[in-house]
Amino acid sequence: MSGAERVIYMDNNATTMVAPEVLAAMLPYFSELYGNPSSMHNFGGQVGRAVRAAREQIAALINAEPEEIIFTSCGTESDSTAILAALQAQPGKRHIVTTRVEHPAVKNLCRGLDTLTGHKHRVTELPVESDGTLDLQRYEDSLEDETAIVSVMWANNETGVIFPIEEMAKIARNRGILFHTDAVQAVGKIPIDLSAVPVDFLSLSGHKLHAPKGIGVLYVRKRTPFVPFLIGGHQEHGRRGGTENVASIIGLGKACELATRHITKENTTVRALRDKLEKGLLEKIPNSLLNGHKTQRLPNTANVSFEYVEGEAILLHMDRFGICASSGSACTSGSLEPSHVLRAMGVPFTAAHGSIRFSLSVYNNEDEVDFVLTKMPGIIANLREMSPFWQGK
Amino acid sequence: MWEYSDKVKEHFLNPRNVGEIENPDGVGEVGSLSCGDALKLTFKLDEAKQKIIDAKFKTFGCASAIASSSALTEMIKGLDLEEAARITNEDIADYLGSLPKEKMHCSVMGREALEAAIANYRGVALPMAEGELVCECFGVTDLEIKRAVEESNLRTVEEVTNFTKAGGGCGKCQERIQELINEVRKTGKPKIIPMSGPKRLTNIQKIKLIEDVFEREVRPTLKKDGGDVELLDVDGDFVIVSLRGSCASCAKSQTTLKEYIEKKLREQVLDTLIVEESRL
Numbered sequence: 203m204s205g206a207e208r209v210i211y212m213d214n215n216a217t218t219m220v221a222p223e224v225l226a227a228m229l230p231y232f233s234e235l236y237g238n239p240s241s242m243h244n245f246g247g248q249v250g251r252a253v254r255a256a257r258e259q260i261a262a263l264i265n266a267e268p269e270e271i272i273f274t275s276c277g278t279e280s281d282s283t284a285i286l287a288a289l290q291a292q293p294g295k296r297h298i299v300t301t302r303v304e305h306p307a308v309k310n311l312c313r314g315l316d317t318l319t320g321h322k323h324r325v326t327e328l329p330v331e332s333d334g335t336l337d338l339q340r341y342e343d344s345l346e347d348e349t350a351i352v353s354v355m356w357a358n359n360e361t362g363v364i365f366p367i368e369e370m371a372k373i374a375r376n377r378g379i380l381f382h383t384d385a386v387q388a389v390g391k392i393p394i395d396l397s398a399v400p401v402d403f404l405s406l407s408g409h410k411l412h413a414p415k416g417i418g419v420l421y422v423r424k425r426t427p428f429v430p431f432l433i434g435g436h437q438e439h440g441r442r443g444g445t446e447n448v449a450s451i452i453g454l455g456k457a458c459e460l461a462t463r464h465i466t467k468e469n470t471t472v473r474a475l476r477d478k479l480e481k482g483l484l485e486k487i488p489n490s491l492l493n494g495h496k497t498q499r500l501p502n503t504a505n506v507s508f509e510y511v512e513g514e515a516i517l518l519h520m521d522r523f524g525i526c527a528s529s530g531s532a533c534t535s536g537s538l539e540p541s542h543v544l545r546a547m548g549v550p551f552t553a554a555h556g557s558i559r560f561s562l563s564v565y566n567n568e569d570e571v572d573f574v575l576t577k578m579p580g581i582i583a584n585l586r587e588m589s590p591f592w593q594g595k
Numbered sequence: 596m597w598e599y600s601d602k603v604k605e606h607f608l609n610p611r612n613v614g615e616i617e618n619p620d621g622v623g624e625v626g627s628l629s630c631g632d633a634l635k636l637t638f639k640l641d642e643a644k645q646k647i648i649d650a651k652f653k654t655f656g657c658a659s660a661i662a663s664s665s666a667l668t669e670m671i672k673g674l675d676l677e678e679a680a681r682i683t684n685e686d687i688a689d690y691l692g693s694l695p696k697e698k699m700h701c702s703v704m705g706r707e708a709l710e711a712a713i714a715n716y717r718g719v720a721l722p723m724a725e726g727e728l729v730c731e732c733f734g735v736t737d738l739e740i741k742r743a744v745e746e747s748n749l750r751t752v753e754e755v756t757n758f759t760k761a762g763g764g765c766g767k768c769q770e771r772i773q774e775l776i777n778e779v780r781k782t783g784k785p786k787i788i789p790m791s792g793p794k795r796l797t798n799i800q801k802i803k804l805i806e807d808v809f810e811r812e813v814r815p816t817l818k819k820d821g822g823d824v825e826l827l828d829v830d831g832d833f834v835i836v837s838l839r840g841s842c843a844s845c846a847k848s849q850t851t852l853k854e855y856i857e858k859k860l861r862e863q864v865l866d867t868l869i870v871e872e873s874r875l
Contacts, residue, residue, distance in 0.1 A: 512657050539763070552628050590655055591655055
């Protein structure tokens, strides 16, 4: 539907642009450097060395050891691998603690475990407060001797709300319970130091931090019990079979190096742009409200609801101006119900259907934010004019 | 991203007939905020009360809901009520080129609003709202599901969800939906009370609708006071009843007859009905 001359991309929690430096680093591995990193000859060996360097770049971003990095195909594979490994490694334990606002990669896996494994599991999905945060006491109370693993996202993809993973992982550690965090949205946006945060597993995904789609990482802390998900060759020390996706691994390494450099910018420049956008929207548009905790949030994400209008219609009007964002509305997802995250937070239907998520990156600038701020009030007013619920407001 | 036809995009971006007609002849409101889409349709008839001369809409919903509403208002202008009443959701979808299958419920919402508006003008009750509530999430009854299955030749639960939304929430009712599909496909035509105006209500249909109102509302109310009512006959607009129990001897029986029973029937069946007590 877009006939816009330029694209203003504010949907970076969905996926990101591959950074030019990342693409440049990858290209030789599609052409002249096609060797197999496992080969004995130097032609392959040089590729093996490049993979090793990438592994070090990735480990550096999260302050982990290179041998704790397992390459996977995506965040979803990392999530599945971690949770299934924990269950298989502890056959007597069949209880899982997670939250109501997890990404489908965790939520649907946990809900489908009985069918998948043929064993009965109990899953505790922790509720969230209206600002999207968790009650720590409730979390602590949910842990049992039978709990095999806790799986809680580091930051929420829809609202950007950050969970206190350090504290939560420590509590689990004290109880001898394995802890997994889906950090797909957090890595590269906020500093992560795994020497201080005792998680056992962490998932990350390349395409959320300016690497390509199709590459993910599962961090597995040393000495954590592990069972592979993909069984095959000796790659990844036998923890994940399959010939390495070399070019993407190199790309992810480069992207992590860039993220290490950009992390300050994410939390200053990007945050300031996000704040300007958010404040502007809330001021200029009546009956708009912020979803999620005001400060305990990723610096790039603003989830704003515009009451009495529907998200898909908003997005398609934005699209005419080349503005890209997402919505938690039912109509955009192919399901008929609005976002499970917003519903878990108790966001009323008047607002949930009209929620728009803006997610920025270091490639956005103030001109773009200003442009969005000039266009949004008209779009919302136009749709409200048409809405039977807006009368007399 | 949905693949919308050019006509859907065009009607979404430049919707026709947005707004509300003042002093409309018919008003139809369907959907709700919680369902994610809602439509308020108003129309105006010509002096002779034959043809629709103007129609406007207000819609809360996605692009296809807005486009379906806009299309609907264009389609019904100039039609007489009988013609308008025959418009199906498929007609709306065809007018727009096509709709993604997951969005067919938007065209169904258009048809439902039109039916509601015509029923509102005619002062009759909509039969679809009655029946057993199957989908609690979206408030869809068995009659609505059966009708969609029959009219659009639906075969799977997923198709029913696409057309009516039923089963698209918690999913608890999906088994029941499958049963309804089986029922309709086995027996052929579902038994559905046709949407019709005063001219087309046969005596049998009137009796059926009156009995329904009696069973559902009137008799339970009267029984609270130890009374009861029985339908004896329907002759044109005359509804002959017999009051029973305490009503029979009640000094206020004429008030009950006119102020309560007649009023209910006029609201829900036909606004020309006259209720009389049997003199036998």
